[in-house]
Structures are given as structure tokens and as C-alpha cells.
Amino acid sequence: MQAIAFESVDFSYGEDSAFRIKNLNFTVEEGEFVAVLGHNGSGKSTLARLANGILTPDGGKVSAFGIPAEGKNLYEVRKKVGVVFQNPDNQTVASIVEDDVAFGAENVGTPREEIGKRIEFALKAVGMEEYRHATIARLSGGQKQRIAIAGVLALKPGVIILDESTAMLDPRGRREIMEVVKRLKEEEGLTVVLITHFMEEALMADRAVVMNRGEIVMQGTPQEIFSRSEDLITYNLVLPRIRYIEQRLNEGGMSVGGTLDTQILAEEIARCVS
Amino acid sequence: MRIVAEHLSYTYNEGSPFAVRALDDVSLTIEEGEFYGILGHTGSGKSTFVQHLNGLIRVPSSLKKRKKKPKKGQPVPPETVLNVGEFDLTKRDTNFRALRKKVGMVFQYPEYQLFAETVKEDVAFGLKNFAEKGEKPSEEEIGRAVRDALQIVGLDYGEVAEKSPFDLSGGQKRRAAIAGVIVTKPEILVLDEPAAGLDPLGKREIMELLHTLHREWCKTVVIVSHDMDEISENCTRCAVFAEGKVVYDLPPKELFQKGEELTALGLDIPLTAKLVLALKERGITVDCDFTTEDFIQKVLALKGGGA
Amino acid sequence: MKDVAFGQYYPVESFVHKLDPRLKLLFLIAYIVAIFVATNFYGLAVCAFVLILAVAFSRVPVLKVLRAIRGVLFLVLFTAVLNVLFHTGETVYWQYGILCISKEGILFSVFFVIRLVLLVVCSSLLTYTTTPVSLTDGIESLLTPLKWIRFPVHELALIMSIALRFIPILSDETGRIMNAQKARGADFETGGLIKKIRAVVPILIPLLLSAFRRADELGEAMDARCYMGSKNRTKYKKLTFGWRDAIGFLLGAAMVTGVVLLRVYLTGVV
Structure with a gap:
């Protein structure tokens, strides 16, 4: 089953806007972990907004789990496709953790007892059970984003899209979010779309997609993508530092790399120099 | 201008139940000419420290008319020192306006402080504010200073000066905001997370800009950052803050040899330091300064020696 | 705060x-x-x-x-x-x-x-x-009885609770913007009334823009979590x-x- 499917989608933010998506085809299979890369303004965030029907395409078709994202179905699509946004302060509605996590579930008319269970499940999934009655304003950035993820999980979505959700966090917060994402994928079997410009975060994904000017220009495993360094540079991206080091060592006559893993790279260097 | 802090402490909401000790007996010297990095978790006191440097947070003694005499029999606390060049920031009669002109401060996401109708006006804001009374700079002088500032941050005066700052792209906005701080040619430039939220290329460009500024415009640059790679690649020296104290004050070359200690503090280490550690476990010593370039050279040299 | x-x-x-x-x-x-x-x-x-x-x-x-x-x-x-x-x-x-x-x-x-x-x-x-x-x-x-006369009780309450949620954020933000402008030599303390009113502009404009941006993003986040007003909505907290x-x-x-x-x-x- 395809969790997300774009069929020749056209979109623009109005006549005089330079940005345009043309004839975009993009699918995410159920259970897949896809990373979407691209510089600022490449269309990554538009992709997320089209996928759950916040934006409507000018042409073509967007669907989630076979349900077309249009008209009366929008509600169903939004239930299936959860989106976590960038700014941790601008996506929580309530002041208290459990009230905010409940918000989505309340919107879709979930019975009261069931909401209680879902809050419990969602907070556990993001490792924030102890904070159920805490005041959101007092949490750290990473914790706030975990609450935002919990708020989406309480709707029991089939796919979760993280739209640069780590961009405003410190390294500790970023690690927290990446651990949660990994656990959600492994334990809950959730489909994940990770939109990011931290190249390192994409290494965890099954598949990486590079966007440029509203088009998908590269696709493949993260290893494949990062081995095409010249292409990445044309799309205004930079190599992950580890890939850059591997490449330079190779140019210097060593034969290392391709795995993008610190320990393996050290092992290979050790083999080459001894 | 040299920055000297000794026994500097600061508590938010002093005396209330919500009191938080943000700085705890901090002593730190930043020499003129350095590209200085300040590291630490959110809430480690690093932002509180840098806001002292231009008097946005004041040393309590500089706010009181009379000094409190310590009660008899109580130990006299060590005297707080905070000097930025010739300015003594513990004194009440210090000219804080003159200080702020010399110490430029770029906050996180500085583009959110833009307000004027045109980029030119916004950049000129600081220039007009800092002008001494009775010596209003002429339109011509303002124009020249704004042009220079925009040029050094990599914006084209002709193209952007009359535009609304809100019509610029994300990266351009940040450059314009930085221009608005450096337009008075401060001797010390302090930046809190200058690259936050930018994409990788934008990050690289901002760091290049800071080096240009350091070379041509501001003698000392101080950056607050979470990004270890950013610090190891760019800084001449750095301080690590943890729970309001300075735990290390070293050049990156020495600091990142303490990979294990830094990891124990919950901090990241640069990728090069991770590789050096992993190689050390395998019996290979790489003596590099932890910049990517030096690491690559040293590793290749090892191979040359081994072959 | x-x-x-x-x-x-x-x-x-x-x-x-x-x-x-x-x-x-x-x-x-x-x-x-x-x-x-x-x-x-x-x-x-x-x-x-x-x-x-x-x-x-x-x-x-x-x-x-x-x-x-x-x-x-x-x-x-x-x-x-x-x-x-x-x-x-x-x-x-x-x-x-x-x-x-x-x-x-x-x-x-x-x-x-x-x-x-x-x-x-x-x-x-x-x-x-x-x-x-x-x-x-x-x-x-x-106020629930007022729903009978189509008074938007739920919306009013939601507006109030969102306002409460954002007061500390915006107050922090005001402090931040003030500091940034002070660092650029802005002076909020001295001068007459007119000068003081003028001095507020560099704070007010960034603050308003930020509030609008936040409102925009919050709206999107609420949409994404299926918010459609009070219709068919349940409530978790019961008094x-x-x-x-x-x-x-x-x-x-x-x-x-x-x-x-x-x-x-x-x-x-x-």
C-alpha cells in the first residue's frame, strides 16, 4: 500500500511566484523511512503541506493510503498523515501537556476514555510519560517537539512527516527527536518522511530524495546519493562531512568508505596505514 | 580591546522563589584579535555571559548607588571584575552607550529584529542612534557607511538599499541584519548562533562572512555555538560552559583531545575528534588540530609513512 | 516569565x-x-x-x-x-x-x-x-447555554486559551527584541513623550510581524491536526x-x- 502518492502534481503559490512544482511524481510505501533533502526554498516544505491537504494542488492527484486528498476526504487524509512543523513554540494549542496532546483526538470526536488511552500511548511513544501534567512553556525545545509529535500520534496516523522539525533545536534536542523517530519506525512500524537539511540525519533513512526548484532531482539510498558529490553541489547542498573526508582520502590514494559510518571508516583507515 | 572577567556571577529573579543561578564565579579572558568560540548546552550560562559584554545584563554593582558593605565577621566575597577594553562594567558611571558602539551584538535569528521601511534605513538605525549629540551624520556619511556595511556582508547596495527588508530572501535578511550591527564598525563582534536555521550552504557562507569581518572590520569575533564542527573549523580558542561555570578554556586543538570528558558532559565532539578517538582505539595516533583539512593531511601523511 | x-x-x-x-x-x-x-x-x-x-x-x-x-x-x-x-x-x-x-x-x-x-x-x-x-x-x-443562541462559546474559549499560551512567549520575545535594538543603540528611557513613542516602533513592528507569523503557523498546525471548529468535537477534560x-x-x-x-x-x- 502506498502511504503517500503524488501523481503528476502541479502547484504554485500564485501567478507571480517564481516557485513552481510541475508534474511531480512521488510515492512513499507503507513502512518506509524516506528522507527529503534540499536547500531552503527547494520545495521540501510544500511537499509536506500538499501531502496532508493543507495546500491543494493546481493539477494532478495527491492521495494517502488510497484516499484522494480532496473535498470531504481531507479530514480522513489529515487523520492518516500527521505533520510536525519546525517551530516548537508555534504548534501547541494548550498550556498543559495532556491538554495539547488531546487536541487532535478531540477534533476528530474520539470518545473521552479513548482519548485518555491515546494520550498515554502517545506520551509513552515519545518518552514523555512523566510530563503529562507539566506546563509546556517550561519544557526544553526538544521536549516541546516531542509533545508536538505526541499530539500527532494521538490521531493514530499511518505516516508522520517531520518538516524540518529539528532545525531550531540544539544538538541534544536533535538527538532526542532522532531517537524518537527511530523508535517509532522500529516499534510502531510507522511510515516516516523526514524533511531536513542536516545531511547526517538522512543517513538513517531507507531512501533519500533530493529536491531542487520544486523537482525531485535525485533518489536512492543515502549512500548512493552521497556518493554523487558533484550533483549534490549543483543542487546547492554540501556533502556530509564524513563523506567529504572519505572522498578526499580516496583522492589521496587510500581506498576507504562508502559506508558513512565513523567506526567503519576508522577501521578502514587503520587497515590502509598499517 | 581585551575582555577580562573575574568572579562574575549572575542570578535571574534574585530573591524570588523562581531564582536561577545562571553564572557562577566565572573567570575568563578573551584577548584582542581572537576568533573565540563559546560552547555549552542551552541554559549553561553562555548567553548570559555574552549579554554582559555590552551591558545588556548589568553587573549588579553597576546599578547601585552605594556599595553594600559586607557585614562584620562574614567572609568578603572575591571582587567581581568585568573589563571590556577601557570600560569597567562594574562601575555605575561607565558610559554604556559608548560601550555598545564598540561591542556589536548579533542575536539568534537577527532577521527578526528588522523593522524599517527600507534596508538602508534599517542598517542606518544603529548609526543614527550612536551618533553623539549635536553631531548628526550627514546623509552622505550615512549613505557611505551603509554602502560599506552592505558590501562587506555580501549584499549589493544598488539592488537592496531601497527595498523593504521583508522582501529579501531568508539568507539576505540575515546578512542585512548583521550589516545593521556592524555598520558602526565595532571592535568586538559577538554573535549568538549566527548560522542557526540556515541550510548547509547558507551556514558555510555565514562562517565565511565572519572570517571576512574578522580580517577586515572587527578585531575580535566571539561566537556562541552548539555546532562542534563549526567551532573546531573556525575558532582560535574556545570556552566550554556547564551549569554556569567555565569548565574548559583552551584552543580547539587541546580541547578536542578531551573527547571523552566532553562526551561525559553530554556535549558532542567534532567528527574529526570522533575519528581520532576511534583511530586511537586501534593504536593509531593522529596529531591534528581537528580541522577537517589538517586531519586529512595528517592521515594521508601516515599512509605515506606506512607505505 | x-x-x-x-x-x-x-x-x-x-x-x-x-x-x-x-x-x-x-x-x-x-x-x-x-x-x-x-x-x-x-x-x-x-x-x-x-x-x-x-x-x-x-x-x-x-x-x-x-x-x-x-x-x-x-x-x-x-x-x-x-x-x-x-x-x-x-x-x-x-x-x-x-x-x-x-x-x-x-x-x-x-x-x-x-x-x-x-x-x-x-x-x-x-x-x-x-x-x-x-x-x-x-x-x-x-457559557455553554449560550450555544443555543449560536454564540461561539467554544471558539471564544479556544481563543482565550491560545492567548494564555502565547502571552509568555510573546513577552519573552519582546524582551529579546528590546535587547537586540538596545544593542543597536536604541534608547527607551530618556527623552520626551514623542521620542519615547517613536522609540517603540523598532520593537512593535518586529513583534507584530512575529505574532502574525506565529498565528499563521499555529493555524497550519491546527489544520494539520484536523481542527474543524466545535462540530463533532469531544472534550477530554470534564469538570x-x-x-x-x-x-x-x-x-x-x-x-x-x-x-x-x-x-x-x-x-x-x-
Whole structure:
């Protein structure tokens, strides 16, 4: 089953806007972990907004789990496709953790007892059970984003899209979010779309997609993508530092790399120099 | 201008139940000419420290008319020192306006402080504010200073000066905001997370800009950052803050040899330091300064020696 | 500033804190009615007694409660003086034109001061013992009947709770923007009124833009979480009436009845 499917989608933010998506085809299979890369303004965030029907395409078709994202179905699509946004302060509605996590579930008319269970499940999934009655304003950035993820999980979505959700966090917060994402994928079997410009975060994904000017220009495993360094540079991206080091060592006559893993790279260097 | 802090402490909401000790007996010297990095978790006191440097947070003694005499029999606390060049920031009669002109401060996401109708006006804001009374700079002088500032941050005066700052792209906005701080040619430039939220290329460009500024415009640059790679690649020296104290004050070359200690503090280490550690476990010593370039050279040299 | 403690909430656990916010709101209304129904000192004494009881059971320090009066002290004294001077009575101590000081005037003025003080103390006790969030919940619940006349009760409550959520964020942000402009030499302290008003522009514009941006993003996030207004919506938090509320209710009812009886049977004392 395809969790997300774009069929020749056209979109623009109005006549005089330079940005345009043309004839975009993009699918995410159920259970897949896809990373979407691209510089600022490449269309990554538009992709997320089209996928759950916040934006409507000018042409073509967007669907989630076979349900077309249009008209009366929008509600169903939004239930299936959860989106976590960038700014941790601008996506929580309530002041208290459990009230905010409940918000989505309340919107879709979930019975009261069931909401209680879902809050419990969602907070556990993001490792924030102890904070159920805490005041959101007092949490750290990473914790706030975990609450935002919990708020989406309480709707029991089939796919979760993280739209640069780590961009405003410190390294500790970023690690927290990446651990949660990994656990959600492994334990809950959730489909994940990770939109990011931290190249390192994409290494965890099954598949990486590079966007440029509203088009998908590269696709493949993260290893494949990062081995095409010249292409990445044309799309205004930079190599992950580890890939850059591997490449330079190779140019210097060593034969290392391709795995993008610190320990393996050290092992290979050790083999080459001894 | 040299920055000297000794026994500097600061508590938010002093005396209330919500009191938080943000700085705890901090002593730190930043020499003129350095590209200085300040590291630490959110809430480690690093932002509180840098806001002292231009008097946005004041040393309590500089706010009181009379000094409190310590009660008899109580130990006299060590005297707080905070000097930025010739300015003594513990004194009440210090000219804080003159200080702020010399110490430029770029906050996180500085583009959110833009307000004027045109980029030119916004950049000129600081220039007009800092002008001494009775010596209003002429339109011509303002124009020249704004042009220079925009040029050094990599914006084209002709193209952007009359535009609304809100019509610029994300990266351009940040450059314009930085221009608005450096337009008075401060001797010390302090930046809190200058690259936050930018994409990788934008990050690289901002760091290049800071080096240009350091070379041509501001003698000392101080950056607050979470990004270890950013610090190891760019800084001449750095301080690590943890729970309001300075735990290390070293050049990156020495600091990142303490990979294990830094990891124990919950901090990241640069990728090069991770590789050096992993190689050390395998019996290979790489003596590099932890910049990517030096690491690559040293590793290749090892191979040359081994072959 | 990041605390719930914005506003006046005093975070302790007490009998009064645990009362249903609806009851507390209704109690405040009943209390205001009682104060104005009471036309003699006996009635006021009953009201004062009930309030002292409530303060005692709230575990809010008396000093803190009294501090609430400080804010309206000037108003109270000002009206008290006017009342003394303009109230005519039988036992006149001093007179000048239309101004006079009489026994009745003084009594009336004292009576008025007590009323005002009780009113202020009672309403601040409500905000000391109820978080803004549960106050909002209480108001929404009490206004529910208005849904019959298509009054957007749910939307109003949501707006209130979002406002509460964003007050600390925007206040932090104001501090940040002020610091950034101060670092660029902005001066908010010196100069005349016009200069001060002009000095606010570099704060106000970034703040407004930020508020709009936040509103925009919040709107998107709410959409993404299936928000469609109050239609078919369930509510997780239910306010429940407990034994404490029963006691509170009885006390309030007894007070109102007492004041009314005192008014009927003891008229003309003041």
C-alpha cells in the first residue's frame, strides 16, 4: 500500500511566484523511512503541506493510503498523515501537556476514555510519560517537539512527516527527536518522511530524495546519493562531512568508505596505514 | 580591546522563589584579535555571559548607588571584575552607550529584529542612534557607511538599499541584519548562533562572512555555538560552559583531545575528534588540530609513512 | 516569565484551589450580589466572615491577599473622601457650601470602603487559587447555554486559551527584541513623550510581524491536526463536582440567604 502518492502534481503559490512544482511524481510505501533533502526554498516544505491537504494542488492527484486528498476526504487524509512543523513554540494549542496532546483526538470526536488511552500511548511513544501534567512553556525545545509529535500520534496516523522539525533545536534536542523517530519506525512500524537539511540525519533513512526548484532531482539510498558529490553541489547542498573526508582520502590514494559510518571508516583507515 | 572577567556571577529573579543561578564565579579572558568560540548546552550560562559584554545584563554593582558593605565577621566575597577594553562594567558611571558602539551584538535569528521601511534605513538605525549629540551624520556619511556595511556582508547596495527588508530572501535578511550591527564598525563582534536555521550552504557562507569581518572590520569575533564542527573549523580558542561555570578554556586543538570528558558532559565532539578517538582505539595516533583539512593531511601523511 | 505564575496564580494545594472553577466563578457572582444586597453592617459582617473563612482555607498568605488591595487603594480612598464630603446627614460636624461632614456620611463612606475591599479581595482570591487555564474551562462551561443562541462559546474559549499560551512567549520575545535594538543603540528611557513613542516602533513592528507569523503557523498546525471548529468535537477534560464543591455551594447559599434575611429584618441600621 502506498502511504503517500503524488501523481503528476502541479502547484504554485500564485501567478507571480517564481516557485513552481510541475508534474511531480512521488510515492512513499507503507513502512518506509524516506528522507527529503534540499536547500531552503527547494520545495521540501510544500511537499509536506500538499501531502496532508493543507495546500491543494493546481493539477494532478495527491492521495494517502488510497484516499484522494480532496473535498470531504481531507479530514480522513489529515487523520492518516500527521505533520510536525519546525517551530516548537508555534504548534501547541494548550498550556498543559495532556491538554495539547488531546487536541487532535478531540477534533476528530474520539470518545473521552479513548482519548485518555491515546494520550498515554502517545506520551509513552515519545518518552514523555512523566510530563503529562507539566506546563509546556517550561519544557526544553526538544521536549516541546516531542509533545508536538505526541499530539500527532494521538490521531493514530499511518505516516508522520517531520518538516524540518529539528532545525531550531540544539544538538541534544536533535538527538532526542532522532531517537524518537527511530523508535517509532522500529516499534510502531510507522511510515516516516523526514524533511531536513542536516545531511547526517538522512543517513538513517531507507531512501533519500533530493529536491531542487520544486523537482525531485535525485533518489536512492543515502549512500548512493552521497556518493554523487558533484550533483549534490549543483543542487546547492554540501556533502556530509564524513563523506567529504572519505572522498578526499580516496583522492589521496587510500581506498576507504562508502559506508558513512565513523567506526567503519576508522577501521578502514587503520587497515590502509598499517 | 581585551575582555577580562573575574568572579562574575549572575542570578535571574534574585530573591524570588523562581531564582536561577545562571553564572557562577566565572573567570575568563578573551584577548584582542581572537576568533573565540563559546560552547555549552542551552541554559549553561553562555548567553548570559555574552549579554554582559555590552551591558545588556548589568553587573549588579553597576546599578547601585552605594556599595553594600559586607557585614562584620562574614567572609568578603572575591571582587567581581568585568573589563571590556577601557570600560569597567562594574562601575555605575561607565558610559554604556559608548560601550555598545564598540561591542556589536548579533542575536539568534537577527532577521527578526528588522523593522524599517527600507534596508538602508534599517542598517542606518544603529548609526543614527550612536551618533553623539549635536553631531548628526550627514546623509552622505550615512549613505557611505551603509554602502560599506552592505558590501562587506555580501549584499549589493544598488539592488537592496531601497527595498523593504521583508522582501529579501531568508539568507539576505540575515546578512542585512548583521550589516545593521556592524555598520558602526565595532571592535568586538559577538554573535549568538549566527548560522542557526540556515541550510548547509547558507551556514558555510555565514562562517565565511565572519572570517571576512574578522580580517577586515572587527578585531575580535566571539561566537556562541552548539555546532562542534563549526567551532573546531573556525575558532582560535574556545570556552566550554556547564551549569554556569567555565569548565574548559583552551584552543580547539587541546580541547578536542578531551573527547571523552566532553562526551561525559553530554556535549558532542567534532567528527574529526570522533575519528581520532576511534583511530586511537586501534593504536593509531593522529596529531591534528581537528580541522577537517589538517586531519586529512595528517592521515594521508601516515599512509605515506606506512607505505 | 516562563511560568504559569504569570497573572496571579499562587501555586499551593488547598481546599479552595481544588474547587471546581465554575463554582468559584458562580460564588464570585453570588458574592458580588450579596455585597450589594447587604444594606447594613450585619450583612457585610456575614460576607466578611465568609471571605475570611475562604482566605484561611486557601492557604494564600494574608499579606499577599491584602496586597491585592494596594492596587486599588487610591481609587478606594478617593471615592471614600468624595462620599464623606457629598453625603448629607442629620448629625453635621462641619459644613462649607455643598460640602459637609456628617455622621451618616462617614458611616456611609466606611460602608462603601468595606464593600469595595471585600469585592477586590474576593475576586483576587479567585485568580490566586485558579490557573488561567481552568478559569477558561470554567467560563466555557458556564457559557455553554449560550450555544443555543449560536454564540461561539467554544471558539471564544479556544481563543482565550491560545492567548494564555502565547502571552509568555510573546513577552519573552519582546524582551529579546528590546535587547537586540538596545544593542543597536536604541534608547527607551530618556527623552520626551514623542521620542519615547517613536522609540517603540523598532520593537512593535518586529513583534507584530512575529505574532502574525506565529498565528499563521499555529493555524497550519491546527489544520494539520484536523481542527474543524466545535462540530463533532469531544472534550477530554470534564469538570466534575465533588464534595468540596457541595460544601462551597452550601456556604455560598447560606451567605446569600443570611444577607437577604438581615436586610429584610434589620433595615435602617445604616
